[in-house]
Every structure is written in C-alpha cells, then in structure tokens.
Amino acid sequence: MYQHVLIPTDGSDGTRRSIEHGLAIADRFDATVHGLSVVPEGPLGTFEANEATPAAHRAVERVELEANAAGVDVVTAVEQGVPHEEILDYVDEHDIDAIVMGTQGRTGLDRVLMGSVTERIVRMADVPVVTVRLNQELRIEDPDEAERLARDALEADGYDGDATVAEDPHRTSASWIVPFDTDDERVHVHVDAVTRETRVASPNRSRNRNR
Known part of the structure; x- marks a missing residue:
C-alpha cells in the first residue's frame, strides 16, 4: 500500500512523535522513509539562516538514526525554499505515498511557520497526510544532564x-544531540528527552542503551 513515507521535520519537539508514527507505518508496509528538512526562504522565511541550515541537517540525522535502529530503509534530504512548496515538490519527485508530520513547531516565528506549513500540506497534498501532536512530557530539559548521560553512554559503549x-x-525532535571528539572520529550521542534512552551514533555503529 505504501512504498515511500515522507517525514518533514524542522527538528522541533513536536516532530518526535511524527518520526515514531512514520517509522511504524514504514515498518508495517516495508516502505522507505524519507526525512526532509527545509531551510525556509521568502516572505515567511527564517531570519536565522546561519543557524537554520545546521539545524536542518541535525533534524534529518535524527530521522536517519531512528530509522536505522528500527531496521527501516531511509533517505534524507535538506532543501532550501518555501517549506510547503519544497515538501510538495519532493512528494511529486519521489513518488511519496503518505506524509507524516507534526503540528507544533518551535517557539516564536518557527512555531507559526510549522503550523502554517502543516495546514497547507493538509489542504494541498494529493496523498494521505497524518498529523501528530506531541503529548509527552520532556524529562530532560537541562543540557548539562544530557551531557552527563551522553558521556556515561559513550564510556559504556567502549570509547x-x-x-x-x-x-x-x-535538542532536536525532543532528543539531545551531544557531539564528542574521540581519538578516531566525531561521535554523536543522542539522548531522548522523554524516555532518557541513549544511542551512540558513529559512521561505524549505532547502539541503544537505557539510563
């Protein structure tokens, strides 16, 4: 029924559950997940372009990491443009069968943008759109606590x-990303702000741990 499921993400907390739902759908139908983040431009674009681009890459990194852990095929992309237009173009160009996206963006301007983008996609998309709200309480909001848990996970993983x-x-998609430099490589430790689960991500391996 579904071969390609798109998860648009801006890395805000509200996208956590959309990633979960998108992966569940993809796993059920043996589909490929597409993680897409759009760096906004135009009249509704972000005023923080220098920060928006790395944030977009972190957002799709989170989708990729979760997909790999779930054993789901994944493709990621970062585009620049008007968000709803880029999303709809991506749907057409990649034969997307369904879209799963959050309804809550970041605070301030991005929060307005995310809600507006979701509304437009629901109205304009020719494929099914599943919208998901974040209804889980964050347990880790302190970056120092996230760093402590990340270091524990790194040491337990053999570094x-x-x-x-x-x-x-x-923080992206309700998870903290803590980058470490080791003797051999740059390693990212993801700390789930809801479950406190940690995952060490490197070019060579990805493992789950609970704290």
Missing part, C-alpha cells in the same frame, strides 16, 4: 575517557 565535547548539546 576511552579522553573523548571531549565538541559542541554544546543541542
């Missing part, structure tokens, strides 16, 4: 104690 935090922790 040595010389790993250093490469950047401040940042």
Whole structure:
C-alpha cells in the first residue's frame, strides 16, 4: 500500500512523535522513509539562516538514526525554499505515498511557520497526510544532564575517557544531540528527552542503551 513515507521535520519537539508514527507505518508496509528538512526562504522565511541550515541537517540525522535502529530503509534530504512548496515538490519527485508530520513547531516565528506549513500540506497534498501532536512530557530539559548521560553512554559503549565535547548539546525532535571528539572520529550521542534512552551514533555503529 505504501512504498515511500515522507517525514518533514524542522527538528522541533513536536516532530518526535511524527518520526515514531512514520517509522511504524514504514515498518508495517516495508516502505522507505524519507526525512526532509527545509531551510525556509521568502516572505515567511527564517531570519536565522546561519543557524537554520545546521539545524536542518541535525533534524534529518535524527530521522536517519531512528530509522536505522528500527531496521527501516531511509533517505534524507535538506532543501532550501518555501517549506510547503519544497515538501510538495519532493512528494511529486519521489513518488511519496503518505506524509507524516507534526503540528507544533518551535517557539516564536518557527512555531507559526510549522503550523502554517502543516495546514497547507493538509489542504494541498494529493496523498494521505497524518498529523501528530506531541503529548509527552520532556524529562530532560537541562543540557548539562544530557551531557552527563551522553558521556556515561559513550564510556559504556567502549570509547576511552579522553573523548571531549565538541559542541554544546543541542535538542532536536525532543532528543539531545551531544557531539564528542574521540581519538578516531566525531561521535554523536543522542539522548531522548522523554524516555532518557541513549544511542551512540558513529559512521561505524549505532547502539541503544537505557539510563
């Protein structure tokens, strides 16, 4: 029934459950998940373009990590343009069968944008659209706590104690991403802000742990 499921994401907390639902649908029908983030431009575009592009890449990284953990085929893309137009173009170009997206964006301007984008996609898309709201309480809102849990997970996963935090922790899709530099590579530890589950992501491996 579904071969290609699209999950548009801006990395806001509200996209956490849309990722869960999209992966569940893809797993049920043995479909490929497409994670898409759009860096906005135009009259409704972001005023923080320098921050928006890395945030978009972090957002699709989260989709990829969850898809890999679930054993679901995944494709990710970051585009630039008017969000609802880019999403609809992607649907046409990649034969998307269904769209799963959140209804809550970030605070301020992006929150308005996300709600507006979802509304337009619901009205204009020619394929089924599933909208999902975040209704789970975040248990980790302190970046220092996220860093502590991430370091515990890193050490438990076999990395040595010389790993250093490469950047401040940042939250995407209700999960913290804590980047570490080790002797051999850059490693990202994802800490779920709802479940406290941690996952170490590197080019060579990805493992789940609970804290």
